[in-house]
Amino acid sequence: MSFLKISNLYKNYGQVEILKDINIEIDKGGFLVLVGPSGCGKSTLLNTIAGLEPITSGDIAINGNSVAGLHPSKRDIAMVFQSYALYPNMTVAGNIAFGMEIRGVPKDEREKAIKQVADILQIGHLLDRKPSQLSGGQRQRVAMGRALVRNPQVFLFDEPLSNLDAKLRVDMRTEIKRLHQRMKTTIVYVTHDQIEAMTLATKIAVLKDGLLQQFGTPAEIYNSPANMFVADFMGSPAMNLLSARLEGGEGGLNVVLDRPSDKPLALPIKMANGALGAYSGKEIIFGVRPEALTDPDGADRNAKSLAEGECLIEVVEPAGSDTFAVTKLGGKEVVARLRADAAIHAGQKTRLAFNLDKAVFFDPKSQLRIA
Amino acid sequence: MSAASQDVATRNGIFARALIYAVLILFAVYYLLPLYVMVVNSLKPLDEIRQGNMLALPQQWTIAPWLSAWSTAQIGVQPTGLKPYFLNSVMMVVPAVALSTILGALNGYVLTKWRFKGDNIVFGLMLLACFIPFQIVLIPSARILGMTGLAGTITGLVLIHAIYGLGFTTLFFRNYYEAFPTELVRAAQIDGASFFQIFRRILLPSSGPIIVVTVIWQFTNIWNDFLFGSSFSGFNSIPLTVALNNLVNSSTGVKEYNVHFAGAILAALPTLIVYIVSGRYFVRGLMAGAVKG
Numbered sequence: 001m002s003f004l005k006i007s008n009l010y011k012n013y014g015q016v017e018i019l020k021d022i023n024i025e026i027d028k029g030g031f032l033v034l035v036g037p038s039g040c041g042k043s044t045l046l047n048t049i050a051g052l053e054p055i056t057s058g059d060i061a062i063n064g065n066s067v068a069g070l071h072p073s074k075r076d077i078a079m080v081f082q083s084y085a086l087y088p089n090m091t092v093a094g095n096i097a098f099g100m101e102i103r104g105v106p107k108d109e110r111e112k113a114i115k116q117v118a119d120i121l122q123i124g125h126l127l128d129r130k131p132s133q134l135s136g137g138q139r140q141r142v143a144m145g146r147a148l149v150r151n152p153q154v155f156l157f158d159e160p161l162s163n164l165d166a167k168l169r170v171d172m173r174t175e176i177k178r179l180h181q182r183m184k185t186t187i188v189y190v191t192h193d194q195i196e197a198m199t200l201a202t203k204i205a206v207l208k209d210g211l212l213q214q215f216g217t218p219a220e221i222y223n224s225p226a227n228m229f230v231a232d233f234m235g236s237p238a239m240n241l242l243s244a245r246l247e248g249g250e251g252g253l254n255v256v257l258d259r260p261s262d263k264p265l266a267l268p269i270k271m272a273n274g275a276l277g278a279y280s281g282k283e284i285i286f287g288v289r290p291e292a293l294t295d296p297d298g299a300d301r302n303a304k305s306l307a308e309g310e311c312l313i314e315v316v317e318p319a320g321s322d323t324f325a326v327t328k329l330g331g332k333e334v335v336a337r338l339r340a341d342a343a344i345h346a347g348q349k350t351r352l353a354f355n356l357d358k359a360v361f362f363d364p365k366s367q368l369r370i371a
Numbered sequence: 372m373s374a375a376s377q378d379v380a381t382r383n384g385i386f387a388r389a390l391i392y393a394v395l396i397l398f399a400v401y402y403l404l405p406l407y408v409m410v411v412n413s414l415k416p417l418d419e420i421r422q423g424n425m426l427a428l429p430q431q432w433t434i435a436p437w438l439s440a441w442s443t444a445q446i447g448v449q450p451t452g453l454k455p456y457f458l459n460s461v462m463m464v465v466p467a468v469a470l471s472t473i474l475g476a477l478n479g480y481v482l483t484k485w486r487f488k489g490d491n492i493v494f495g496l497m498l499l500a501c502f503i504p505f506q507i508v509l510i511p512s513a514r515i516l517g518m519t520g521l522a523g524t525i526t527g528l529v530l531i532h533a534i535y536g537l538g539f540t541t542l543f544f545r546n547y548y549e550a551f552p553t554e555l556v557r558a559a560q561i562d563g564a565s566f567f568q569i570f571r572r573i574l575l576p577s578s579g580p581i582i583v584v585t586v587i588w589q590f591t592n593i594w595n596d597f598l599f600g601s602s603f604s605g606f607n608s609i610p611l612t613v614a615l616n617n618l619v620n621s622s623t624g625v626k627e628y629n630v631h632f633a634g635a636i637l638a639a640l641p642t643l644i645v646y647i648v649s650g651r652y653f654v655r656g657l658m659a660g661a662v663k664g
Contacts, residue, residue, distance in 0.1 A: 050557075050561060052557050052560065052561075071560075072557075072560045072561045073560065073561060073562065073563030073564075077561065078561065079557075079558070079561050081554045081557070081558060082554070083552060083554050085552065085554035085555045085557065085558040087555060087558075087559070087572075087573055088555075088577060089573075089576035089577055098559070098562050098564075098572075099561075099562035099563055102562055102563045102564050102568060103563055146558075146562075
């Protein structure tokens with residue numbers, strides 16, 4: 001049975017629909033990440049789960065009980081805010097204990113709980129300090145401590161890492177994951193960073209303009225994006241989305257890509273499924289991630305459908321661990337990801353291997369995935 | 372070459388600085404002159420003033436005019452000095468300042484953190500109170516005080532001052548709380564704090580500068596007010612400003628200028644002290660909220 005269930009949720013501000021028909025379910029102990037560009041409604045959705053903003057219609061249930069209409073403090077949730085929202089006039093210990101103090105928990109119990117949380121997060125030495133005397137990472141820990149001490153049914157995180165510098169962000173990300181594995185509490189986490197989403201989530205919900213674009217495991221979202229938006233948004237560097245034609249050839253369908261200074265490139269698909277057949281002879285959008293477009297030696301040996309083609313390399317970008325190569329196909333720049341020491345030079349023609357197992361195809365009009 | 376031009380720049384800098392200081396000192400002297408005249412003459416016997424040299428230091432120092440102004444001078448028909456009226460003013464100012472500050476803080480809190488439909492209209496209407504000339508409201512106010520039976524009492528004066536101070540105190544607190552992070556309020560809500568708990572535990576402890584500003588502003592305005600004091604006070608509730616007027620305008624006997632000067636300083640002293648003690652917060656508080664971050 002699902003632990004957190006959001007059903008048919010709508011949220012309007014006046015005439016403007018912020019969230020439209022959101023349906024999400026996660027299991028107990030799951031890690032749900034809400035991801036999307038700015039203004040997609042992900043923070044609003046989190047706030048409606050917290051009860052900080054009322055919903056227009058629909059329902060939110062935690063552990064089988066509807067919480068819609070309940071005051072935030074009655075929903076058995078805890079939230080970590082983007083700005084940490086530490087009470088500036090209280091010490092770290094005071095911040096962590098404030099909720100218990102309000103609920104009238106006796107002092108010795110409060111102190112025990114503070115100590116326990118401080119041990120988990122290693123902030124014992126900071127307990128007497130004011131938030132203004134802490135560094136960004138320390139404030140982050142205190143904010144998490146304040147949430148942890150409630151021992152809630154659901155944790156809510158609102159872009160908790162966006163105010164940290166790059167290195168600290170990676171550290172804290174690992175720490176949040178470790179914490180989740182240890183506490184096994186259900187978490188809802190908002191971010192605009194798709195890498196955070198991929199690394200942390202057990203389930204990802206991609207939102208855009210208040211609409212749920214896709215809901216699934218990180219692997220589903222990454223490998224089988226429901227539409228071009230999800231394909232483009234998730235992954236870095238982004239998926240190459242190219243205008244192409246499907247043409248029947250010997251042994252099945254070919255993906256045909258136009259090239260500016262060469263004859264079109266035809267890639268035979270060996271494992272074409274039925275849905276794709278209907279598009280034979282039509283325009284489609286061909287999506288291939290940079291790591292599925294490599295030098296032939298570096299290609300996945302287990303791939304069932306591998307196609308090769310000569311491409312003119314325009315730019316080479318060595319990135320240390322990999323080398324990125326830019327070529328032009330279907331009227332667009334295409335990024336290929338090669339081994340670091342691949343012999344490749346700008347301005348030369350090079351054979352590239354397309355792993356068509358990993359390729360996806362979209363309808364250019366509806367932008368939805370065909371196969 | 373660059374050293375030489377730097378030299379010139381430094382010399383120009385010193386010259387400009389000297390000029391600025393000279394002008395500032397001149398202005399300061401100009402503004403302090405009346406205070407000097409008041410202090411000097413309040414410490415002279417009356418016949419020294421009659422000799423005509425207002426700017427001279429006293430030949431014979433005396434605090435008799437001060438004592439007279441405080442406790443024996445003729446105010447209207449009573450030889451009571453300013454003392455009872457000073458107490459009237461204190462009893463009027465303290466509750467009126469406290470009331471208008473607390474209500475202003477609550478208004479600011481609601482108008483920024485508990486927004487409701489039409490909140491900006493409500494705020495706009497309250498702002499209007501800052502621009503209404505008080506003469507306009509004299510008659511309605513008198514009518515309300517009469518109906519509530521508060522006419523001529525200190526309570527009535529407190530009520531009037533608190534209400535007409537609300538426009539400014541609300542403005543101050545609203546602008547201050549506008550910059551106060553809403554996430555803190557939300558965090559407290561999730562922690563289970565109630566409306567007043569959030570106000571008292573989260574907002575008020577961070578409101579020091581704006582409270583100082585509001586208190587100075589309200590204290591100065593209410594203490595110095597003459598219009599409401601002369602319109603709505605009764606025999607037992609005359610505030611100091613009105614009493615000072617009565618002292619100066621008493622036409623029996625000789626005009627005791629030294630006593631008048633001492634009385635005027637006495638009347639101005641509390642606001643001066645409040646400003647000197649907490650004035651450095653004043654500018655800081657006024658600026659807070661004007662610039663974000």
